[in-house]
Amino acid sequence: MSSIINLSGTSVIPARGGYIALGTLGKKVVVLSALTKQVVKLSPSDMREMDLKQICGADWCDENHSYLHPKKDVLVFDHRALATAIIRDCQTKGPFIESFERGFGVWAMADGQLVVNGTELWRPDGTVLEHGIHEGRIYSACGDVGFNKDTPEADDKDVQEILAFFGSFEWGQSLAPEMVLGWFGLSIVAGAIRRRPHLSITGAPGVGKSTVLEAMKWLTGPMGRPFTGPQTVAGYFQTLGGTPCCAIVDEFEYDPKQTNAKATVEIARLSYSLQEGDSGIVRGTPGGSSVSYRFYTPFIACGVNPPKFESADTTRWVNLEVKSRKENAKLPCEQSIQSLGPKLSRRFINRWNQYLESEVTIRQCIIDAGGDGRMSDTVGTLLAAYWVFVSSKAATKEDAEVLVEMLNIKARIALHSETDEKRCADALMSRVMLFKFMEGPALVTRSLSIAEAIQRVCDDPTNNDEVVRRLAQLGLRVSVQKGIWKVFIANSPEHQELKKLFMGTKWGQGGWSTCLRRLPGGEESTQRIGAGFGAAKVTVFDVPTELLPAGATQELLAA
Template sequence: MTTENVDTLEFNPISAASRNGGYVALGTLGGKCVVLSNLSKNVVKLSPSDMKEMDLKTVCGADWCDDNYTYFHPKQEVMVFDLRRLATDIIRECQVKGVYVESYERKSGVWLMPDGGLAVNSRKLWRPDGTVLEHGIHAERIYSASGDIGFDLDTPAANDDEVQCVLNAFGGINWRNNLGAEMLLGWFGVAIASVAMRRRPHMLLTGAAGVGKSTALEMMKWLSGKLAYASTGPQTMAAFYQALAGTSRAVILDEFEADPSRRHSRDTLEIARMSYSLQEGDEGIVRGTPGGTARSYTFYSPFLAACINPAKFEPADVTRWVVLEAISRKPDAVALKEAEARVIGPRLARRFINRWANFQKNEAIVRKHIIDAGGDGRMADTVGVLLASYWTFVSALPATDSEAAKLVELLDIQDRIALHAITDEQRCLEAMMSKVLPFKFMDGIALVTRNLSIAEAIQRICDDPTGNLEITMRLAQLGMRVGCVQGTWRMFVANSPEHQELRKVFGGTKWASGGWSTVLRRLPGGTEGTQRIGAGFGAAKVTIFNMPADLLPANDGSALLAA
């Protein structure tokens, strides 16, 4: 028996015997030893109670065990399997390796290699250039034997007519958004190579009943085949853990309807938010196990969902999802049939991975043009990836400057910029300003009480700073003050999360228990200071920011003099 010692994860068979079998020690996980079976090419976790004769022979191979751990017992005059020695060797070598990192295992899917190219782990482990690798450890990653992913080394790439057929099928819907069909085709490319991508944009199809949303999802499900997790209706966090964690499967979710009484929308958006940018090696969601160890759940799934009533999107979600609104179905629309889609899908996947180098170039140049046109980095990461993927399908050459500029022009980027401009600080300000409360103020010679939004109350002060003392006092009770500082109208809001009146103002929002001060400081002119909110109030920490322009007085010069 020979043992090869290496510092990194490499093939480390403990026997040079001619018959196949053995194991590679990978490390420990809690109280278990983790090995790669040289016989099945699968990762196996062995607890001490699992190290029985038949179990170890199943993992390592009966012939290999006979060659290396069977000896002749002179007294009994029989061949004896040395179970204790094999179990001890496994434990010792796994302890030497240290803690096993589960994210190092790459199961079925398309994976990024250190040279920037791809490796496809399916029934075989192969690269788009035709190279076939042995299942095992390569570049410190474990490629265990996996099932069929729907296409393989012998699958021919789709031709131009097949690509156009898919585009026509997705274009059978009148989309309110430009490039709707093109971005759907681009999403398919993201679904194929999701783990290899730095960003994984999601798409939501919405519109009235009967316009073809479910048909589009069904076609995508047929095209994606075994690389898709297709479902309908609410999905729980536990379902995502079990079906998606550590995989490269894309999610196709129909009937993703908003329902405030259930958590499924929030759970789905949480997993999608993480999947957008999680990189290999990141911990993801860490949960404790009954055995007292931590388990990491990682997600790399792009989402394609459809609904009539969309769930509530936070600003972080708006920038990760592209929403396509379906207006109507075209009279001459021709959908892909299932048999046809299941043939074209694997060919499309093969075409995309063959052009992976082109996709990387397309992504860079489309990203540049989106930013040059006024978009931000997140928009380039979301819409830009979809457009780059689309161009990879339709052209054998990377996009030129003029072609990328035309794509961005067709995108109607100004609308996209306005959509991405919605931020948490704006929503927080809107939640505060739109709160309606009773205010007392002078109406002629009478003191009246009227329900006003905080924005309306502030506007009255800006229009007449000295004639609305009752409103000023009421705002102070709410933890707010309006003032003109060095010629600029400023808003002052108390910081304390224990301020009961402010907690009521933000009631029903995610700032109901505090946090508004940090978010509001991101507004123009935002800063922190120590101020008196009003007469009779002590000095306290406040957030200060510039007054929104739409609340400023019409005749700013005279108002400033009065202030």
């Protein structure tokens, strides 16, 4: 490298500063400041003299973009020339992809290993990198993540201490303390993992839910974002967008007068499996460009009466219940838990490879035991993260089988089995309407649920003409097809009676046909709903076994 010599003959060290052009973003240009190592978005009006000196460095600007004023005989900073150069360089680069910027947190590099971006950019083996561009990703200078390359790793005693704290509560589910500890491990590496399970903790007032959340806040340190009460999507955008920080939400309560709990559920649903290349939520701006909000946020939330999750959410959240605090349980102080957080974090990232291997083994074991793919993604990921804390070796198949046996897998499968189609069928079958039917020699009018009306037809199809006609008016028919009892329901979302049946549910404006088609025996057909009705598109599915005549099954009836 050639040296710069001044008039006295001594070497001059070039001034620190400058910029690296990253591209354009709508009407703005994006640069990486070589001085501060920060990504900066600039509109033409932002490129004033002092602003450019702050971004690129005053000395660098004077050294590289100054000229001698012909009349005043002084050096003048030509900020217009620098602004033009920045715009030209960014236009040459093309559009800037925001997902390429990696800020505060723990990320995975191309080799599958981790890198930690905080006050330093370092890898678990102690290697320190310079903030800037690596493997096409931009690592800007950030604040402290709560631990660094010199933080000592937690020992087994530290792990048992935090497990004892989580175990000082009576839980309604097996392996609850272990899954809470596993969630903490995943919250540290949220930017590097493919799936981010969420925890919902419920229980009566005063049993210790907030104590668990307070401890989690102390453990996660700068990596945690505590919230209390109902939140808004806009608030989450500003606080969590683009960061792999975890969200710790207290007072996560259901209130029929408010919709704010939906914001937490919506962001959590998005965060569960969002990858870096995904755009996330895209919003338009007044200037005509778009802004992408990306979330890598694991949630832990507690409340006495949490909102009812949709079936898409129950598979992403693990629901735990705190029943009481154990007698004589000693709770560690804030300083003790705070001191454990950095060491436990260091232990987890040091064992990243063990986590990856354990995750595959435990997830497969859950599937082999009867769980589905989403259940293995959610519960299996939490158990794999827990295993990393208690063992320096990856979980073997035998280890995974022990964990799954302790998990009470049958109860977990039942919890995860509630699907949209089952909810839709339940909403339909539980609706109560007035029906006429023969009771002895008299024709009576009674309130029956749709399920009870279907059951009456299955029990005695020849003596329930009034029930059959009423069902047809409602858009339903029950009959035997190829020896199996079937329910036929009109597809049309404009069917007024069916809209009334589904009123108050998310199928109130239609969509029931697609959902019910997923039930056993579900298919689409063209049928008449009843006498006097024209042929129309209908959805057909098997009558639930519990509505068939006593002691009968579909197989027996078919025989």
